[in-house]
Structures are given as C-alpha cells and as structure tokens.
Amino acid sequence: MNNKYPSALLENAVNELASLPGVGRKTALRLALHILRRDVPYAESFAKAIVDLRREIKYCRVCHNICDEDICSICANPARDHSLVCVVENIKEVMAIENTGQFRGVYHVLGGIISPMDGIGPSDLQIDSLVERVKTGEVKEVILALSTTMEGDTTNFFIYRKLSPFDVKISVIARGVSIGDEIEYADEVTLGRSILNRTSFNDAIKL
Amino acid sequence: MNNKYPSALLENAVNELASLPGVGRKTALRLALHILRRDVPYAESFAKAIVDLRREIKYCRVCHNICDEDICSICANPARDHSLVCVVENIKEVMAIENTGQFRGVYHVLGGIISPMDGIGPSDLQIDSLVERVKTGEVKEVILALSTTMEGDTTNFFIYRKLSPFDVKISVIARGVSIGDEIEYADEVTLGRSILNRTSFNDAIKL
Incomplete structure (x- = not known):
C-alpha cells in the first residue's frame, strides 16, 4: 500500500512509531491518530517519559540491572x-x-x-x-x-x-515438563531431560 | 501478573506506552526496553515527533482533514x-x-x-x-x-x-460481494443486497 499522508507531521510520527519492534505502518497510523485524539498534555507527558527513560536511566554498579540509583534495590537489600x-x-x-x-x-x-x-x-x-x-x-x-x-x-x-x-x-x-502440561504433548527432548533429571517425590511434595 | 519494576522511570514509560490502543503492559515493557537499547537522539526525535504531531497539526478549514496548512492539499487542488x-x-x-x-x-x-x-x-x-x-x-x-x-x-x-x-x-x-470473494461464503445480507443492486454487465466490463 503506497500511503500518501495528508500531513508531513503525521508521516514523521508514523515513521517514528513504526520504528518500534512489532509495530507496522498500519498500527503506527492507528497509534498516531489515537495521540491526535488526546490532549496536548497527554502527548507531552508521553514524550517526556520516553526521553527521561533513555536519558536518566542508570545501571546497577553490581548486577547491571536497570535502576534509578547507583545500586539497584535488590543488590541494596541486606x-x-x-x-x-x-x-x-x-x-x-x-x-x-x-x-x-x-x-x-x-x-x-x-x-x-x-x-x-x-x-x-x-x-x-x-x-x-x-x-x-x-x-x-x-x-x-x-x-x-x-x-x-x-x-x-x-x-x-x-x-x-x-x-x-x-x-x-x-x-x-531445571529443564522439564511445564506445570499444567500434558505429557502426551511435551516435546521429546524436554521429556527425555525431565526423566534423566527426575527428583525425589519426597522433595517434590515439599514444594 | 503483579510486575514490580526495578526503576520508576521504566514504570512511568511502560505506563505511558501501555496507554496506546492495543498495547498491553508486556508489549509496553518490550517497547521500553527497545528504546533503552537505542541512543539518546533516537529517543529525543521519537518524542519530538509525538509532541509536534499533537501540537502543530492543523485541520483543513474546508473538509476537516488533518494537514500542515490552513487548507489541505486535496481541497487546494484545482x-x-x-x-x-x-x-x-x-x-x-x-x-x-x-x-x-x-x-x-x-x-x-x-x-x-x-x-x-x-x-x-x-x-x-x-x-x-x-x-x-x-x-x-x-x-x-x-x-x-x-x-x-x-x-x-x-x-x-x-x-x-x-x-x-x-x-x-x-x-x-455500493455494497456487494468483495472482489476475489467466493459467493458460497458471502453473508446473506450482502449477497441479497448485491442482487438487488445489480449493475449492467456492459457497465461492469468497462471498469
């Protein structure tokens, strides 16, 4: 579909939205029209959240998880x-x-x-x-x-x-059959591995 | 799923992205992580396109189509x-x-x-x-x-x-059977309407 956009601003927004993974040009247009229907403060807080995320985010010095401080809340937890x-x-x-x-x-x-x-x-x-x-x-x-x-x-x-x-x-x-899965439909490699790595029933019932 | 985000910035971005139609919290997280992997100018031009779209867009005085001028290119076309x-x-x-x-x-x-x-x-x-x-x-x-x-x-x-x-x-x-559709699978209302509103074969072959 050779889309001709009626506005360069719209085309630009569609291009940016379509750069997101899993978002095609049709979806991007739908998202852009959604933003158009909302008020200006919505668009501004949306845009600010994106820029702040990219600019201000920090990575934990210890575990490299993302966080807002130098050390993430998990690493800082005694x-x-x-x-x-x-x-x-x-x-x-x-x-x-x-x-x-x-x-x-x-x-x-x-x-x-x-x-x-x-x-x-x-x-x-x-x-x-x-x-x-x-x-x-x-x-x-x-x-x-x-x-x-x-x-x-x-x-x-x-x-x-x-x-x-x-x-x-x-x-x-551990690799094995997912909880709730039927043995009949488990793939052979997983099923084979789950038999080799079987656990004591005594241990299993304790969980 | 009770997601605890490791960063308030991330949570904020996910909230904003999840406000888009058809974007759930899982997809929003995927999009936010995509933005994190890209560079700062990408996030800035993305955000600018969104804000510019909402702030600068105009509606054609004649037909109310969106456009960048007072009158859209279609209405302005003699x-x-x-x-x-x-x-x-x-x-x-x-x-x-x-x-x-x-x-x-x-x-x-x-x-x-x-x-x-x-x-x-x-x-x-x-x-x-x-x-x-x-x-x-x-x-x-x-x-x-x-x-x-x-x-x-x-x-x-x-x-x-x-x-x-x-x-x-x-x-x-005109309402009727879509081109490429099989009559067998057309719904009754559409098929009925397409028989009532039949067109001259002479006219049809001219298209």
Missing part, C-alpha cells in the same frame, strides 16, 4: 542472599524471576546472549564483571538462567569455562 | 472536482480512498460516527459544516462512505435528513 547469584540475559528475566517470589539471592544481568548471527560476542556482555564478582570470593553459587536455545547453551558453556578456575558452584535452572 | 463531496468518518478512510486512485472529488471528514453507546452525538461531528458547504450551492453530489454498521447507517440517515431540503444528489457507496 535481606537477600548475596552469595547466590542468578545470571540472566536481561531485565525482563529479572522481573519474571522476581514475580515467582521463589528466589532470595541476587542477580547478574548480562545484557544479552552470545549470538554470532547478530554480531554479539562475549565482550559485548557483562561476563568479565561476573568473573570479577566471583573473584572476590563472596559468591558461593552461580545459577545460569538463560534461554534453552543454542545461543543460551553457548553462553552457559562460555561462562562455565570462565568460572571453572574459581571455587564456586555452578548450576543451571 | 484539478479535483469540488462539486463532488465524499463524506467519511476519519482521515484513515480518506487515505484508503485516495489509495484506490478512483476518486477525483473532495472529502468531508466527520471526525467520527454517531454512536450513543460511546456518547458521540451529531453535535460532536462535522455535520453542520457539511450542511454549510452544501448550502453554498457548489456541491452537486454528496457520497456517503461510512462503515456498513448500525452506527454508520444511523449517521447516513441523519445526514440524509439534514441535506434533503437542498438541491443535492445524495448517494452511498
């Missing part, structure tokens, strides 16, 4: 177990794990995952700073909680090799 | 037939009809459709200004091109009654 570090790809995973309410340790946010296809190598990620954290001797266990993809496995192995000289336990989150 | 006015709900329909390349007249943008459920009455729409346009005697035909919904039919009828005292032809766009 009630958390600072000897247990969960390595995640991004802040979304931090939020997902925090929402489970099952983890009382701290995090280390890599800021991505090793992916040669996207030109992301180990030096683009916060792996050296993880090694530094482990070097201090404060960390007793590192939990690798990356995606179960080839890129995730590559990154896991890279981190494992980097940390193996140190006296630290390295674990990965 | 090559268009100014005696033929197509009434549409919104600017999206203007763009859709312009994209067909089949219409050489001008438009009248109502800015909505009569919808008591949403609290939109005739006085909220550009109906009086349409009557004024017709009153001048310049308009020979008004084409009603609103949606084929109950709201569209109500609005059509309201405009029809308002314009009936004047010497102007009032038409509606």
Whole structure:
C-alpha cells in the first residue's frame, strides 16, 4: 500500500512509531491518530517519559540491572542472599524471576546472549564483571538462567569455562515438563531431560 | 501478573506506552526496553515527533482533514472536482480512498460516527459544516462512505435528513460481494443486497 499522508507531521510520527519492534505502518497510523485524539498534555507527558527513560536511566554498579540509583534495590537489600547469584540475559528475566517470589539471592544481568548471527560476542556482555564478582570470593553459587536455545547453551558453556578456575558452584535452572502440561504433548527432548533429571517425590511434595 | 519494576522511570514509560490502543503492559515493557537499547537522539526525535504531531497539526478549514496548512492539499487542488463531496468518518478512510486512485472529488471528514453507546452525538461531528458547504450551492453530489454498521447507517440517515431540503444528489457507496470473494461464503445480507443492486454487465466490463 503506497500511503500518501495528508500531513508531513503525521508521516514523521508514523515513521517514528513504526520504528518500534512489532509495530507496522498500519498500527503506527492507528497509534498516531489515537495521540491526535488526546490532549496536548497527554502527548507531552508521553514524550517526556520516553526521553527521561533513555536519558536518566542508570545501571546497577553490581548486577547491571536497570535502576534509578547507583545500586539497584535488590543488590541494596541486606535481606537477600548475596552469595547466590542468578545470571540472566536481561531485565525482563529479572522481573519474571522476581514475580515467582521463589528466589532470595541476587542477580547478574548480562545484557544479552552470545549470538554470532547478530554480531554479539562475549565482550559485548557483562561476563568479565561476573568473573570479577566471583573473584572476590563472596559468591558461593552461580545459577545460569538463560534461554534453552543454542545461543543460551553457548553462553552457559562460555561462562562455565570462565568460572571453572574459581571455587564456586555452578548450576543451571531445571529443564522439564511445564506445570499444567500434558505429557502426551511435551516435546521429546524436554521429556527425555525431565526423566534423566527426575527428583525425589519426597522433595517434590515439599514444594 | 503483579510486575514490580526495578526503576520508576521504566514504570512511568511502560505506563505511558501501555496507554496506546492495543498495547498491553508486556508489549509496553518490550517497547521500553527497545528504546533503552537505542541512543539518546533516537529517543529525543521519537518524542519530538509525538509532541509536534499533537501540537502543530492543523485541520483543513474546508473538509476537516488533518494537514500542515490552513487548507489541505486535496481541497487546494484545482484539478479535483469540488462539486463532488465524499463524506467519511476519519482521515484513515480518506487515505484508503485516495489509495484506490478512483476518486477525483473532495472529502468531508466527520471526525467520527454517531454512536450513543460511546456518547458521540451529531453535535460532536462535522455535520453542520457539511450542511454549510452544501448550502453554498457548489456541491452537486454528496457520497456517503461510512462503515456498513448500525452506527454508520444511523449517521447516513441523519445526514440524509439534514441535506434533503437542498438541491443535492445524495448517494452511498455500493455494497456487494468483495472482489476475489467466493459467493458460497458471502453473508446473506450482502449477497441479497448485491442482487438487488445489480449493475449492467456492459457497465461492469468497462471498469
């Protein structure tokens, strides 16, 4: 569809909105028309939130999670177990794990995952700073909680090799059949892994 | 999901992004993280486009289409037939009809459709200004091109009654089976209407 916009301002706004992931030109036009229907203060506070986010955001000095201070609220919390570090790809995973309410340790946010296809190598990620954290001797266990993809496995192995000289336990989150899933529809690899890594029923009923 | 955001700036941006139609909190978070990965000038030009759109946009004095000047490029074009006015709900329909390349007249943008459920009455729409346009005697035909919904039919009828005292032809766009559609799957109302409003085959092959 060769859209001719009746206004250069509209075309410009549509171009910017369409630069967002998952937003095509048709959706961008719908969003722009929505903004047009609202009042000026709405557009201004919307725009301010975007600019403030990008300009003012800070990254935690310890775990590289995003935050408003120098150190994030998780790292600053003395009630958390600072000897247990969960390595995640991004802040979304931090939020997902925090929402489970099952983890009382701290995090280390890599800021991505090793992916040669996207030109992301180990030096683009916060792996050296993880090694530094482990070097201090404060960390007793590192939990690798990356995606179960080839890129995730590559990154896991890279981190494992980097940390193996140190006296630290390295674990990965359990792979298995999701809770609520039917065995019949579970994929073979997951099902096979869940049988190999079976847990004592005694332990399971305690959860 | 009770999301706890690690940063108030992020939460604020997510709230603003989630205020867009069709954007939930999960999508809003994805968009916010995308903006975080880009550089500051990107966020600034994004925000500027939004504010400029809302602040600077003008509406055409004649047809109420959005534009950057006092009169839109369609109304200002002497090559268009100014005696033929197509009434549409919104600017999206203007763009859709312009994209067909089949219409050489001008438009009248109502800015909505009569919808008591949403609290939109005739006085909220550009109906009086349409009557004024017709009153001048310049308009020979008004084409009603609103949606084929109950709201569209109500609005059509309201405009029809308002314009009936004047010497102007009032038409509606043809309803019928879409091009490329199979008769078997067309709904009964549309099929029935397309039989009642059949056109001469001679006329059809000329298109």
